[in-house]
Amino acid sequence: MKISKTTIGAVIAAAAQSYVSADSISPTSFSDTVNVGGSTTVHKTVTVTAGRPTTSLVDVFFLADTTGSMSGSIANVQASVNDIVSATSGLGSVRYGVGEYKDQPTTDPSSAFAYRLNQDITASTAAIQTGVNMWSAGGGGDTPEANLYGLQQVADTTSWRAGSRRILTWFGDATAHDPSGGATEASATAALVAKGIQVEAIDVGNLNGLGQAARIATATGGHLHSGIASSDVAAQIAAAITSAFDTYSTVALDLSDAPAGVSASASPSSYSGAFDRSVERTFGFDLTFTGVSPGDYTFPTYATVDGGRVATEVDHIVVNAGSPVPDAGSTMMLLGLGVTGLGLIRRKLS
Numbered sequence: 001m002k003i004s005k006t007t008i009g010a011v012i013a014a015a016a017q018s019y020v021s022a023d024s025i026s027p028t029s030f031s032d033t034v035n036v037g038g039s040t041t042v043h044k045t046v047t048v049t050a051g052r053p054t055t056s057l058v059d060v061f062f063l064a065d066t067t068g069s070m071s072g073s074i075a076n077v078q079a080s081v082n083d084i085v086s087a088t089s090g091l092g093s094v095r096y097g098v099g100e101y102k103d104q105p106t107t108d109p110s111s112a113f114a115y116r117l118n119q120d121i122t123a124s125t126a127a128i129q130t131g132v133n134m135w136s137a138g139g140g141g142d143t144p145e146a147n148l149y150g151l152q153q154v155a156d157t158t159s160w161r162a163g164s165r166r167i168l169t170w171f172g173d174a175t176a177h178d179p180s181g182g183a184t185e186a187s188a189t190a191a192l193v194a195k196g197i198q199v200e201a202i203d204v205g206n207l208n209g210l211g212q213a214a215r216i217a218t219a220t221g222g223h224l225h226s227g228i229a230s231s232d233v234a235a236q237i238a239a240a241i242t243s244a245f246d247t248y249s250t251v252a253l254d255l256s257d258a259p260a261g262v263s264a265s266a267s268p269s270s271y272s273g274a275f276d277r278s279v280e281r282t283f284g285f286d287l288t289f290t291g292v293s294p295g296d297y298t299f300p301t302y303a304t305v306d307g308g309r310v311a312t313e314v315d316h317i318v319v320n321a322g323s324p325v326p327d328a329g330s331t332m333m334l335l336g337l338g339v340t341g342l343g344l345i346r347r348k349l350s
Contacts, residue, residue: 008083011238022055023048023310025303030315034291035322041288044253044266046303046311050280052245056092057309059121059164060241061197062132063154065147065172065207066100067111067140072230073171073204074135080234081129087238091245092310097121097158098131101150102139104181111139114146114181115153121161140174147176147207151199151216152183155191163254165308166197167244168220169237171228173205176212185212189219196307198222200240204230221249221306247276251283254302254309262297262317263290291319 119131252270
C-alpha cells in the first residue's frame with residue numbers, strides 16, 4: 001500500500017475534512033437497585049459515526065531503524081513531528097511514544113544498542129520531538145538488523161494506556177535477523193497481537209525483502225506501505241495513522257471497570273464484520289448487572305471499536321443485602337419438604 005507524493009499538508013487537510021462527529025453510547029447513564037443475586041438489564045446503543053472518529057483513545061508509537069543508511073528518512077521525520085501530531089490529534093485523546101533499533105552489539109560492534117526507548121507514551125509534543133531528535137544514523141554493519149527484537153520490546157515495555165487503540169508505525173530499509181536477542185518473527189508477532197498493536201510498516205528500501213514486514217503487518221491488522229521515498233516518510237506515517245480508522249471489524253462494550261460487587265455482562269458480547277465509516281452504523285447490546293455483594297457502586301462502561309475506547313457511559317448500581325430469589329430446583333425441593341411435612345402431621349393426628 002503506497003500513497004504517492006503525499007505531503008503532510010495534504011494529510012492534515014484530508015484529516016480535517018474527515019473528523020465530523022463523535023462516536024457515542026446511549027443512554028449515557030443508568031441507575032438501578034438490585035438485591036444480592038438479583039439482576040437488572042438495560043439496552044445500550046453504540047453509534048459509530050460516518051467519517052473518522054473524534055473521541056478515540058489512541059496510542060501511537062514511532063519505531064525507526066536508525067542504522068547508518070537511514071539518515072534521510074530520519075531527518076524527514078525529525079523535521080515533521082509537529083505536522084504529524086497536527087494531522088492525527090483530531091482522532092481524540094492521542095498519545096505518542098518513540099523508539100529506535102539498530103543491531104545486536106554482540107554480533108555488530110558498530111551498533112551502540114539493539115533497541116532504545118526514546119520516549120514513553122506522552123501527550124507532550126515537545127517530549128515527542130526530543131525523543132525523535134535522539135535518532136542518529138549509525139551502526140548496522142551487516143545488512144539484517146534487530147527489527148524483530150525492537151518490535152518485541154515495543155510491545156512488552158511500552159506503557160500502553162488501558163483501553164487504547166494501539167498503532168505502531170515502523171519504518172526501515174533492511175530485513176531482520178531471525179532470531180535477534182531471543183526474539184523471532186513468531187515471538188515478536190505474538191507479543192504484538194497479545195497487546196492489540198496494529199503495525200503499519202513503511203518500507204523505504206528492503207524492509208520487506210524476506211516478507212517479514214508484510215506478514216507482521218497482516219497478522220496485526222495493519223498494512224505494508226512499500227516503495228516509500230525518504231522524503232515521503234513523515235507524510236506516509238500521518239496518512240497511515242489516520243486511514244487506519246476508515247475501516248473497523250469489531251464493536252463491543254468494555255466492562256473491565258465493573259467493581260467486584262457487581263457482575264456485568266453484555267449480549268451479544270461483540271459484533272464482528274467488515275465495516276467502514278462511509279455511513280453511520282448502530283449496534284445494540286443488552287447490558288446486565290447482577291448484584292454480588294452489598295454496596296453503592298458507580299463505574300464506567302466503554303464502547304469500543306477494534307479494542308479502542310470511543311465513548312463512555314456511567315452506571316450506578318446499588319446492591320442491597322436482600323436474599324436472592326431461589327432457583328426452580330430449590331423451590332421444588334422446598335415444596336417437596338412441605339408436602340412431606342404435611343403428611344407427617346396428618347399421620348400423627350390420625
